[in-house]
Amino acid sequence: MKKAxxxxxxxxxFLITTHRNPDGDAIGSELALAMALWKxxxxxxxxxxHSVPEKLMFLPNANKIHQTCKVNDCYDIAVLIDCENxxxxxxxxxxxxxxxxxxxxxxxxxxxNGSDYDIVDCCSSxxxxxxxxxxxxxxxxxxxxxxxxxxxxxxxxxxxxxxxNSTPIAFEIASKLMSYNIDPWExxxxxxESKSFQSQKLLGLVLNNLEISNDxxxxxxxxxxxxxxxxxxxxxxxxxxINFAREIKSVEVALMFREIGESRVKxxxxxxxxINVAEIAKYFGGGGHKNAAGCVMNGSLKEVQxxxxxxxxxxxxxx
Amino acid sequence: MKKAxxxxxxxxxFLITTHRNPDGDAIGSELALAMALWKxxxxxxxxxxHSVPEKLMFLPNANKIHQTCKVNDCYDIAVLIDCENxxxxxxxxxxxxxxxxxxxxxxxxxxxNGSDYDIVDCCSSxxxxxxxxxxxxxxxxxxxxxxxxxxxxxxxxxxxxxxxNSTPIAFEIASKLMSYNIDPWExxxxxxESKSFQSQKLLGLVLNNLEISNDxxxxxxxxxxxxxxxxxxxxxxxxxxINFAREIKSVEVALMFREIGESRVKxxxxxxxxINVAEIAKYFGGGGHKNAAGCVMNGSLKEVQxxxxxxxxxxxxxx
Numbered sequence: 001m002k003k004a005x006x007x008x009x010x011x012x013x014f015l016i017t018t019h020r021n022p023d024g025d026a027i028g029s030e031l032a033l034a035m036a037l038w039k040x041x042x043x044x045x046x047x048x049x050h051s052v053p054e055k056l057m058f059l060p061n062a063n064k065i066h067q068t069c070k071v072n073d074c075y076d077i078a079v080l081i082d083c084e085n086x087x088x089x090x091x092x093x094x095x096x097x098x099x100x101x102x103x104x105x106x107x108x109x110x111x112x113n114g115s116d117y118d119i120v121d122c123c124s125s126x127x128x129x130x131x132x133x134x135x136x137x138x139x140x141x142x143x144x145x146x147x148x149x150x151x152x153x154x155x156x157x158x159x160x161x162x163x164x165n166s167t168p169i170a171f172e173i174a175s176k177l178m179s180y181n182i183d184p185w186e187x188x189x190x191x192x193e194s195k196s197f198q199s200q201k202l203l204g205l206v207l208n209n210l211e212i213s214n215d216x217x218x219x220x221x222x223x224x225x226x227x228x229x230x231x232x233x234x235x236x237x238x239x240x241x242i243n244f245a246r247e248i249k250s251v252e253v254a255l256m257f258r259e260i261g262e263s264r265v266k267x268x269x270x271x272x273x274x275i276n277v278a279e280i281a282k283y284f285g286g287g288g289h290k291n292a293a294g295c296v297m298n299g300s301l302k303e304v305q306x307x308x309x310x311x312x313x314x315x316x317x318x319x
Numbered sequence: 320m321k322k323a324x325x326x327x328x329x330x331x332x333f334l335i336t337t338h339r340n341p342d343g344d345a346i347g348s349e350l351a352l353a354m355a356l357w358k359x360x361x362x363x364x365x366x367x368x369h370s371v372p373e374k375l376m377f378l379p380n381a382n383k384i385h386q387t388c389k390v391n392d393c394y395d396i397a398v399l400i401d402c403e404n405x406x407x408x409x410x411x412x413x414x415x416x417x418x419x420x421x422x423x424x425x426x427x428x429x430x431x432n433g434s435d436y437d438i439v440d441c442c443s444s445x446x447x448x449x450x451x452x453x454x455x456x457x458x459x460x461x462x463x464x465x466x467x468x469x470x471x472x473x474x475x476x477x478x479x480x481x482x483x484n485s486t487p488i489a490f491e492i493a494s495k496l497m498s499y500n501i502d503p504w505e506x507x508x509x510x511x512e513s514k515s516f517q518s519q520k521l522l523g524l525v526l527n528n529l530e531i532s533n534d535x536x537x538x539x540x541x542x543x544x545x546x547x548x549x550x551x552x553x554x555x556x557x558x559x560x561i562n563f564a565r566e567i568k569s570v571e572v573a574l575m576f577r578e579i580g581e582s583r584v585k586x587x588x589x590x591x592x593x594i595n596v597a598e599i600a601k602y603f604g605g606g607g608h609k610n611a612a613g614c615v616m617n618g619s620l621k622e623v624q625x626x627x628x629x630x631x632x633x634x635x636x637x638x
Binding site: 155159160161162163164166167168169170171172174175176178179183184185187188189192193194195196197200201203204205206207208210212216219244245246247248249250272 | 497514
């Protein structure tokens, strides 16, 4: 990290980017780093493939993040945040867009470590935790705005300090960030209490379709296209609905089937214990992590459900 | 606190109790203190008016908590935990049940401070945070089991580190507790991922009844008696449902109307901002806090809804 910090100190202009569909850790980390660089008198521009999700627009300077398919300018340094490779940021930039170095700041074990300065630590709770240390190393004083962004990053990636990456260090940093007078309730209101009336109605319709296997280990939700029409919602309103199937006590694998075309269905998988849903999703042409995966399949809702649930029954019965 | 700790050190037998309908902070604090006393070679018995909620039964030694309407034995010291007065613990004991002293450990501002040793600190995130300091003062080594109980207490009372009582100190203690190898995800699974299939179906029915006022500031849910029959659930399965009305972005006041008899309706109130719902509930014969209150009213669902929503419209329109 020291070498990267030295390179940052002597450079003037920075391009910062992150992965597609950026989450709280990605946006929070980008903004915190940019604000630290601004405080050092440097130029830092954030450019992402996708726009900032509405619920993260409360973050200070979120409106300064640009959306682009292709970066045209040239900077001293490009910083890839919370992103395992260039493809994941949508290849919006290449080596032509930076003069000195590419810096990679990430906590994903899958990171491909191919930059000039790789700061990759898969023991960190979040990329925001790593940016905290970098800002310390850069000798920039943390303020309420930087703290809000870093806290949001850690909070998002630890599932609100619930996941196993909620390490003692994550709590310790959160404690330090809290002392900059940030308001965790205000952050929570923005992250979790900004739902629309329509998306709650959509949830009601989807829950009416909740089903469970005879052994209570597999539970699934079905979302038909006409639910969106009925409620005036879009697929982004259904984000997280699969958790309502997962949070049933006996459930080992939760599924959501979403109709995306005449004969096309998006299947999302979540598992709680030992079942590797990435393998199942891969078998059907998709991918993901052990506990969260997805695929898109051809067929009617009924056909796809029968096929997928049938294929899960054997591994689940062995749990 | 020092005097209370001295009294604890020289005493042998302890009665520990807490408030009606005990929550994670109450049960976690009781168990942590009892285990610390056991490690000191003392006798400590936990007796509560109500039983331990199913979702907290994972806590170590939860099965050793007794349920009783009246304590018969006599102890050296009685400890009232997370409880503002004797009435709130159901008056299950009196001065006849302890020889030396009554100790009061609580973080509620409403605590009536009437014991021999009052340890009341309304700046603490939770009673568990206070029990942490007491255990330190007693010189008992914290272990994984005590840590799990204290962490659960802090986690519960800060709403998973989301509320404004998530202080830097709460995070600092959480960091120290984490180092005893506790598993936050396991705790979360028990607290939040132990729902029943039936309660999720009930949620679906209730969300189908979600309504919102024209100005989008008041949202309400209606739960009729036949929903319980249809889904084979009980009122405890509907705990927290009101949050689905509250978490709508524009909403200032969320309500839930639950039919409890032929012409009787329980009304729950939640507010996000400046509206004091306790005052509204009080007007209808109930009570509560500024942001969470309730009352029971006579009338049909329709009559009660018209009355309550009508009375809220004026204060809400001024927000």
